[in-house]
Amino acid sequence: MTIYNLTLAELRTRLDSRELSAVEVTTAYLDRIAATNHEINSFITTCNETAMAEALAADQALAAGDIAPLTGLPIAVKDIFNTTGLPTTCASNILKNYIAPYDATAIARIKAQRAVIVGKLNMDEFAMGSSNENSAFGAVRNPWNFKHVPGGSSGGSAACIAARQAAAALGTDTGGSIRQPASHCGVVGLKPTYGRVSRYGVVAYASSLDQVGPLTRDVRDCALMLQAIAGYDPADSTSVDTPTPDYQASLTGDLKGLRIGLPQEYFIEGLDSDVRKAVAQATATYRELGAEIIEVTLPHTAYAVACYYLIATAEASSNLARYDGVRYGLRAGNAENLIDMYMQSRAAGFGTEVKRRIMLGTYALSSGYYDAYYLKAQKVRTLIRQDFLNAFEKVDTLLAPVAPTPAFALGEKVNDPMQMYLSDIYTIPANLAGTCAMSLPCGFSTEGLPIGLQLIGKPFDEVTMLRTAYAFEQATEWHKRKPEF
């Protein structure tokens, strides 16, 4: 038995029966990270000392019978979550030396269960990117093929799960940043409904779209992680005060009477033939499992990318105004006056893509352009959201590709921002609509790269979406494959 190949659920059983201790599990993972991180670059910070202390505390709790679902389980988190005493860089030079004085709510919740945090994960700077190439700490490589990107922006989160460097990870998803890397790395990734999980203590990118979610090896683990982080938090005014269902209980495997919608607009020209084939095969599997497959239409899909890049950049330009070199973060030393200090600090601290988005967002909000760009995009967002609500009157969940292609090559799209943005065409709409969506493994390309299947659920109905995902996983073996290295 290799410890780092076990799932959260398998580790839980062995910790509860004392077959393994939290210290043994943590040691196995820290060794695995030390042996593999130079190849993947998925971690920005590893925290062996605090991890071992947390593992010891978990073992004491286990011995005392004080056991929560995540007690003693090794979890890594995207470097966008504030974690007391550890650097939180957001993969940016502007926050390179930032040490948060408090924990994000999602972190506090997994810590309260005595999970062991093994490190902080690489990402696109400020979660802006689809390839993890926009990191001040270097690109992350796809564990299935080092010449390919892991996807982004939670590229480190997805790669670390595929590479068996942590049993579960936390990421964030603003336009696909959990689902697209999960798809490219062959792991499970879930973006909850907007408002389901608190964003308190999570570095903000686009506040009307950002959502926290888990990346895991299978659907059961995903449900376990979602259970731990979901729920109302008074510290996040956008978190919704609604009961959190029992997600484990939703994993029945029963699809009787389930209606699955295929959005026609997602199966268009530009969809890679391997991806098309894998998704068609998944559709056939669902039919065999007893689900009813219904064609639906989301007529405004083609406008989603344009709508997103106006709304997200506008919100980003506002959110990132806080990096002024006064209270925290990088301050340029050679400034003549206060305004110059702001301008020099921001110029020195932000990377190319972050500057590009701040500029676009500032322009979209600037005097004379607000109505034509930002307000227009918000109106189009209403139409996109209405498309989903209409579709959900006919079906319980939607089935679609996650990304138009398998993971592309490192460097392939860096010089063409528009091409990079278009790789999020199938994930962005769920963020604009605010609904839940997830990616789960459904096949491999002829080149041997993983392909993900996207399920898009009704708002606040993660239960049906997880049930649908679990039934597929039970019927297939894709989630059991792992990269050889």
Added chain:
Amino acid sequence: MKITRAEVEHVGRLARLALTDKELDSLTHEMDAILDYVEQLKALNTDGIVPTAHAVPMENAFRTDEIKTSFTPEQALSNAPDAAESAFRVRRVIE
């Protein structure tokens, strides 16, 4: 052209970003391409459509007005690039 170099320079000042000549050149080119792409939204008739600011209907979140523990001055200043006494220190603002 959707945007000129001079406009990009102006937006850079609004965004408090000191941009190099090279950055101004590439941003003008890239923003122009992106603005050209988002132009397609104009084709949609959105008369009478209510804008969506948040996908989930939301009301203002109030809390009771009571004193809670907050950061100590030391915690609040722990990441300050420059601090003096209980304050963040910056260059002189008023001459």
